[in-house]
Amino acid sequence: MIQFDTVHKRFPNGTTAVHDLSLEMPEGGVTALVGSSGCGKTTTLRMINRMVDPTSGTIRVGGRDVLEQDAAELRRSIGYVIQQSGLFPHRTVLDNIATVPLLLGWGRRKARARAAELLETVGLAADAGKRYPHQLSGGQQQRVGVARALAADPPVLLMDEPFGAVDPVVRTQLQDELLRLQRELNKTIVFVTHDIDEAVRLGDRIAVFRTGGHLVQCAEPAELLARPADDFVADFLGAERGLKLLSLETLADVPQGPAPEGGAWTLRLDAAGTPLAWRHKDGDAADVPVRALRDSDSLLAALDESLSAPTGLVARVDEAGALTGVSSREDIHDGAGAAHERGRSSRGPVGAGRAVPRAPDWSDPVGAEEPLQGARGTARATKDGPHPPADLAGQTAPRTTDDPNDTDDEGTNPAAAERTP
Numbered sequence: 001m002i003q004f005d006t007v008h009k010r011f012p013n014g015t016t017a018v019h020d021l022s023l024e025m026p027e028g029g030v031t032a033l034v035g036s037s038g039c040g041k042t043t044t045l046r047m048i049n050r051m052v053d054p055t056s057g058t059i060r061v062g063g064r065d066v067l068e069q070d071a072a073e074l075r076r077s078i079g080y081v082i083q084q085s086g087l088f089p090h091r092t093v094l095d096n097i098a099t100v101p102l103l104l105g106w107g108r109r110k111a112r113a114r115a116a117e118l119l120e121t122v123g124l125a126a127d128a129g130k131r132y133p134h135q136l137s138g139g140q141q142q143r144v145g146v147a148r149a150l151a152a153d154p155p156v157l158l159m160d161e162p163f164g165a166v167d168p169v170v171r172t173q174l175q176d177e178l179l180r181l182q183r184e185l186n187k188t189i190v191f192v193t194h195d196i197d198e199a200v201r202l203g204d205r206i207a208v209f210r211t212g213g214h215l216v217q218c219a220e221p222a223e224l225l226a227r228p229a230d231d232f233v234a235d236f237l238g239a240e241r242g243l244k245l246l247s248l249e250t251l252a253d254v255p256q257g258p259a260p261e262g263g264a265w266t267l268r269l270d271a272a273g274t275p276l277a278w279r280h281k282d283g284d285a286a287d288v289p290v291r292a293l294r295d296s297d298s299l300l301a302a303l304d305e306s307l308s309a310p311t312g313l314v315a316r317v318d319e320a321g322a323l324t325g326v327s328s329r330e331d332i333h334d335g336a337g338a339a340h341e342r343g344r345s346s347r348g349p350v351g352a353g354r355a356v357p358r359a360p361d362w363s364d365p366v367g368a369e370e371p372l373q374g375a376r377g378t379a380r381a382t383k384d385g386p387h388p389p390a391d392l393a394g395q396t397a398p399r400t401t402d403d404p405n406d407t408d409d410e411g412t413n414p415a416a417a418e419r420t421p
């Protein structure tokens with residue numbers, strides 16, 4: 001879907017941001033761009049929708065050279081989500097989401113109907129549509145940002161650290177939701193992040209860059225974790241590379257047996273057979289909570305639970321949450337060893353049956369129930385409106401898809417003011 005062919009970007013001040021990049025981003029997949037600060041991730045992303053033009057080389061989207069297309073039209077045909085959502089502060093949420101459809105000449109009624117539909121898709125209550133961005137939490141604003149990017153149903157979504165400014169809990173919810181949406185929508189997504197865990201979780205492929213805009217390795221997460229190309233990539237992946245690999249493997253193949261009876265600990269179940277807690281036979285010790293796991297949960301979660309459970313056993317449940325059996329710490333450990341063995345072999349199927357997130361929908365209760373006030377995490381809003389971090393103020397935040405003349409080769413910001421479609 002997106003092809004970079006020896007693409008080079010040198011800014012007028014002499015900085016080489018991207019160095020002879022050749023990379024393919026497959027259709028319907030999430031390509032995560034990672035690397036340390038200043039290694040050219042954002043520039044790479046912005047060359048796709050011509051917010052920045054390459055100095056040399058060719059970028060094709062859907063087989064067409066982007067330089068042969070009108071920049072404004074191209075930008076409207078590609079969804080774009082940034083950190084701090086980049087919403088227009090003086091427009092309602094509904095109008096923010098309707099921005100691109102209006103630019104495409106849909107007509108107000110149709111554009112608003114589509115915006116209302118998308119509010120639901122991203123898990124926000126209809127009431128949120130009438131609010132202004134600063135009346136939403138950081139996580140909610142990001143959802144609006146995603147809805148806005150999806151409004152004209154573009155085949156390609158560019159996401160630049162979209163969840164970088166929310167707290168870890170909200171961030172995980174947003175990641176889960178993106179995975180759920182992606183299973184339905186099958187967009188071609190390019191996702192920039194600093195966070196390797198986020199890249200492993202979301203990426204079908206991960207491209208690792210190093211300073212100077214050099215691509216060091218591009219591979220599926222499991223392959224990257226099992227066989228980093230060099231010390232730079234290994235360092236970037238971090239000390240817990242082995243555990244990260246287990247986050248990609250499911251528990252499905254680990255054997256299970258019947259829950260123990262008559263020993264020191266027994267598993268308490270409710271009437272439907274759902275595990276509740278481990279109970280000690282003497283009744284002196286407090287019950288130990290149990291985190292029952294499904295086949296689709298990860299080996300990492302299983303390892304964690306087996307270490308937390310007093311018996312070393314992991315309760316396994318079916319889709320309805322009813323107990324199917326238990327797996328021992330040893331069996332889980334063997335499963336982990338087998339996953340690593342496959343990873344070390346030339347092209348093992350590690351990660352093929354990738355673990356899926358547990359929360360199947362936008363489980364942010366704020367969307368429906370909490371008062372739509374204030375912000376959580378670092379994307380804080382106050383009664384005076386959102387406060388973007390200093391490095392974003394006046395630069396990234398105002399850049400949106402409805403800003404057709406916005407290119408930044410000189411590092412200036414022609415889009416400081418909101419433009420009306």
Ligand SMILES: Nc1ncnc2c1ncn2[C@@H]1O[C@H](COP(=O)(O)OP(=O)(O)OP(=O)(O)O)[C@@H](O)[C@H]1O
Binds near residue numbers: 015042408
């Ligand atoms: N408009 C510009 N003019 C001059 N240099 C620029 C411009 N935009 C980016 N750069 C430089 O190009 C290099 C790559 O920047 P880029 O924003 O693409 O990196 P990044 O990997 O996305 O960084 P970060 O993770 O910190 O956002 C950096 O050295 C940056 O200072």
